[in-house]
Amino acid sequence: GTLQDNSTLLQFKFFYILKLDYESKRKRKVAEIQHALNSSPVDVAALRRMAISEGGLLTDEIRSKVWPKLLNVNTDDLPPKPGPELRENNKDYQQVLLDVQRSLRRFPPRMPDAEREVLQEQLIDSILVVLKRNPQLHYYQGYHDIVVTFLLVVGERMATALVEKLSTHHLRDFMDPTMDNTKHILNYLMPIIESVNPELHDFMQRAEVGTIFALSWLITWFGHVLSDFRHVVRLYDFFLACHPLMPIYFAAVIVLYREHQVLESECDMASVHHLLSQIPQDLPYETLISRAGDLFVQFPPSELSKEAIQQENTAVSTFKDFELVSAQQRPDAVLRRRLREQPQRERRSNITAARTGTRRLMKLAVMGLTVALGAAAFAVANGALEWAAKFELQLFP
Amino acid sequence: MASAPLPLGPPPRCRILKMIVIGDSGVGKTCLTFRFCAGKFPNKTEATIGVDFREKTVEIDGEKIKIQLWDTAGQERFRKSMVQHYYRNVHAVVFVYDITNMATFQSLPAWIEECKQHSLGGEIPRILVGNKCDLKDATQVRTDLAQKFADTHSMPLFETSAKNPGDNDHVEAIFMTLAHKLKNHKPMMLSQPLLDENKVQLDPEPSPGVECYC
Ligand SMILES: Nc1nc2c(ncn2[C@@H]2O[C@H](COP(=O)(O)OP(=O)(O)OP(=O)(O)O)[C@@H](O)[C@H]2O)c(=O)[nH]1
Ligand SMILES: [Mg+2]
Numbered sequence: 001g002t003l004q005d006n007s008t009l010l011q012f013k014f015f016y017i018l019k020l021d022y023e024s025k026r027k028r029k030v031a032e033i034q035h036a037l038n039s040s041p042v043d044v045a046a047l048r049r050m051a052i053s054e055g056g057l058l059t060d061e062i063r064s065k066v067w068p069k070l071l072n073v074n075t076d077d078l079p080p081k082p083g084p085e086l087r088e089n090n091k092d093y094q095q096v097l098l099d100v101q102r103s104l105r106r107f108p109p110r111m112p113d114a115e116r117e118v119l120q121e122q123l124i125d126s127i128l129v130v131l132k133r134n135p136q137l138h139y140y141q142g143y144h145d146i147v148v149t150f151l152l153v154v155g156e157r158m159a160t161a162l163v164e165k166l167s168t169h170h171l172r173d174f175m176d177p178t179m180d181n182t183k184h185i186l187n188y189l190m191p192i193i194e195s196v197n198p199e200l201h202d203f204m205q206r207a208e209v210g211t212i213f214a215l216s217w218l219i220t221w222f223g224h225v226l227s228d229f230r231h232v233v234r235l236y237d238f239f240l241a242c243h244p245l246m247p248i249y250f251a252a253v254i255v256l257y258r259e260h261q262v263l264e265s266e267c268d269m270a271s272v273h274h275l276l277s278q279i280p281q282d283l284p285y286e287t288l289i290s291r292a293g294d295l296f297v298q299f300p301p302s303e304l305s306k307e308a309i310q311q312e313n314t315a316v317s318t319f320k321d322f323e324l325v326s327a328q329q330r331p332d333a334v335l336r337r338r339l340r341e342q343p344q345r346e347r348r349s350n351i352t353a354a355r356t357g358t359r360r361l362m363k364l365a366v367m368g369l370t371v372a373l374g375a376a377a378f379a380v381a382n383g384a385l386e387w388a389a390k391f392e393l394q395l396f397p
Numbered sequence: 398m399a400s401a402p403l404p405l406g407p408p409p410r411c412r413i414l415k416m417i418v419i420g421d422s423g424v425g426k427t428c429l430t431f432r433f434c435a436g437k438f439p440n441k442t443e444a445t446i447g448v449d450f451r452e453k454t455v456e457i458d459g460e461k462i463k464i465q466l467w468d469t470a471g472q473e474r475f476r477k478s479m480v481q482h483y484y485r486n487v488h489a490v491v492f493v494y495d496i497t498n499m500a501t502f503q504s505l506p507a508w509i510e511e512c513k514q515h516s517l518g519g520e521i522p523r524i525l526v527g528n529k530c531d532l533k534d535a536t537q538v539r540t541d542l543a544q545k546f547a548d549t550h551s552m553p554l555f556e557t558s559a560k561n562p563g564d565n566d567h568v569e570a571i572f573m574t575l576a577h578k579l580k581n582h583k584p585m586m587l588s589q590p591l592l593d594e595n596k597v598q599l600d601p602e603p604s605p606g607v608e609c610y611c
Contacts, residue, residue: 095472098423099444141422141444141472183478210482216446224446270415270465274450 026058033062042069048241052293054286056237063233064154070240071165078157079129079164086128092139096127099144105227106148122156123148130164137167137175142216145223146171149232170244174219182219185248186211191304192252192295200259209272214251217279221247225279238289245301250292254279257288411454414579415465415486416572417517419508420493421501422471425528428559429493430466432568438560445470448483455573457580464576476511484515489522489575494543496527496556497535502543509550522578523552526571531558 029050036046047066050057057063068075087093100123107116127147131139146166150159173181189211194201216224221239226232239246255262255276265271418426427449431439434451449468454461467487469480490512494501505525512518525547527538540556547554555571562568 095422102441102443104441105443138474140474141470142446144444177474179474179478208482208485212447212479212482215479219446224443270413270450270452273448274452277450 026055029053029055029058030062033057033066037065037069044069044072051237051241052289054290056234060153060233063237064158067150067154067162067236067240068158071162071169073161073165075158075161078161079133081157082125082129086125086132090128090132092128092131093124095139095141096124096144099141100124100127103144103148106145106223107152108229119148119151123151126151126156126160126163129160130167133164134168137172138177140174140179140219142220142224143171143175145220149221149223149229149236152229153233166240170239171219173244182215185245186214186218188245188248188301188304189214189252189255192249192299193255195299195304196252196256196295197259200256200262203263203267204255204272207267207272208269209276210269213273213277214248214255217251217254218247222250222279227281231283231285234285235289238292242293243296243301246292246296249296250288253288253292253295254283256291257283411461411463412580413463413465414488414576415467416489416491416575417467417469417484417487418491418493419469419511420471421495421498421504424471424493424495424498424501425559426468426471426493429491429526429528429557429568430468432559432562433464433572434466436569444472447475448480455576457573457576460580462576462580464572466572481515484512484517487517487521488579489524490517491524491526491572491575492552493526493528494538495529496538496543497529497532499537502527502538502546505546519551522575523550524571524575525550525552525554527554527556529558529560530556531561 033047033050036043036050039046047069051066051070057066100120103120103123104116107119123144127139127144130147131137147159147163150162153159154162167175173185176182190201190204193204221232222235223232226235235250238250258276258280261275262272265275418430420426422444427442427445428439430449430451431437431442434453445468447470450465451468452463452465454463456462467483469475469483492505492508494505496502512523517523525543527540527543540554543556544554553574557568557571559568
């Protein structure tokens, strides 16, 4: 009896300490976020680190304060609520309506119908406003899965403003007249997998599975496939703070995580496509997020872009590819140079880490990682001219 | 040359029939394929992004056959560069329109053209399905018009409803008709790898599935 009691007590103490630890960490993080928000000017670099590091931005209340900062959106100047004329003669209305009507799963299961219906109307308006104000952007099925996430966290008018910014930056490639650039981004998936796990890569190539299983992951930032809203917003924290190609790294990390399942399935297109497109709902998100970050730093897009082009089996004009690649690689080229210039001592320890780590994936220190990723994201969000100087500043404050 | 022995002995060979389901967004492709594979109308569907895959094993003349349905996205932007990969090795095409929406019927020539570009023309079985027949009062595409179109393209026409199929037009019956037709039509690929010699014996003509052995 006593022995068992003792061990129960020990266990209890253990969990109690864990919980205390968790609570105090969380409190500290909330305080740090508040501090960054109250600084003048707002400490965006710190907010990025918070959004990337364990737990992300913690609550929707914090998110609605921090997301606008991450996207550099002025919340005092929100677009007005549209009138009914928005929907008249609108080329996108029918498709948006059809998709929003079928988006019931995106709303909290216990939400009353009436409340959900109001939100669905707002969702339609938000989408149409952004499209109307930006005629260069084209609606795609799945865009509504992104917008609904913002709507549920920050409300209609702010959602419209945030999504507008996002659409002209992170989602820009998906909203071209054609999906050629989206396909190009999907072409990064296999080279990333190959860099870490050639055996898995070869298996998938032999199965000719293609990459469409990851299409909805990429263009909805996983909003279309994850049923727990908490996981969706946690990922959005991460993606908002990172380089626009991060979702494809995260997709690769999920595939790599399921290595054994994939290798055990039959080696044909249908089996592998089916397996991979059913995403498990109990993924260890925090671990996968930090792995995706590691992968990004270790195999930056610029290093993979050549292979990504070789994946292309249709003839997309080389010129266009060149343009796209050069636009995407700017921050990463610097990142890589920075890594190369690392002091010898640091590099050697990285190499040791790589040997002991999983396969060819090395693990970076969390701080280094978040600083590097934050910098890459910052660079992208602020346009080509400014980024270089800012990057240096952030890495060596 | 011998294949490596499987630990549990080779499972029974099962022929696979791959069908692709295409048509405009909202015509009910997801509902139809779900109805066939799961036997009921889904209570919630979502927009299909890219390609979804469903399958069902059926028995035809005592032989087990696996019917694979590739349910594609209807929005035009997904057609061109995205879905193309999944047109490969297809044994049959199911074109779907919505009888309550004329525009979805008028898109059919574009879908047929799309298939031709992937070399899926008249040489493989194709069928035309007019969906949402339960909404008779809202009919925009009359049967005689659809029948004429189907005749010009030498496809059989089925009108049905994924929601409330009538007695004669069960969704199940439609797919099964196609499966019967295919069973005797062309060699289908096998789900289990075979010895090369056997493959030659069983599949004398080059079949579209051959390159998928692995
Ligand atoms: N009344 C009725 N409604 C149907 C029927 N089949 C589908 N629907 C409805 O039509 C809408 C679209 O159905 P889906 O199966 O999602 O359409 P889809 O062709 O897969 O559309 P995409 O995935 O966008 O290409 C849904 O709201 C369904 O409930 C039917 O037979 N009768
Ligand atoms: Mg569908």
